[in-house]
Amino acid sequence: MTWVKTAPDGAEIVAIGGIRKSFFGKSQWRLSMEDAIALIEQDEWRFFVEIDEEKAWLDICEDADGGKTISADGPLKILL
Numbered sequence: 001m002t003w004v005k006t007a008p009d010g011a012e013i014v015a016i017g018g019i020r021k022s023f024f025g026k027s028q029w030r031l032s033m034e035d036a037i038a039l040i041e042q043d044e045w046r047f048f049v050e051i052d053e054e055k056a057w058l059d060i061c062e063d064a065d066g067g068k069t070i071s072a073d074g075p076l077k078i079l080l
Contacts, residue, residue, distance in 0.1 A: 004049055004058075013058065013070040016047055037068050 002018030017030035031039070037060055039045040047058040047070075061071045 002047075002049065016058070016070070033070055036070055040070075 002016065004013050005015040005017075006012065007014055012033075014033050015030060016033075016036055017028065020027050020029055036045075036047060036058075040047070040058075040060055048055045049058065050056075058070050061069050063069070
């Protein structure tokens, strides 16, 4: 199971997380937007959410001021 946490207005993703299964059991993980952006930029990880068996990849978006956020391949409304 994975999840995304959005800002109160639903306009941006502020954290992502999930449950990791391993030989020793299950553990929860959570990344801030900043940590997830760093891992994506370093080509370490790639994230997606799945709704109704369709994957929406999470990508980095940069605004005119250079601020970075994470967004899906389409309207964020599909994630809510």
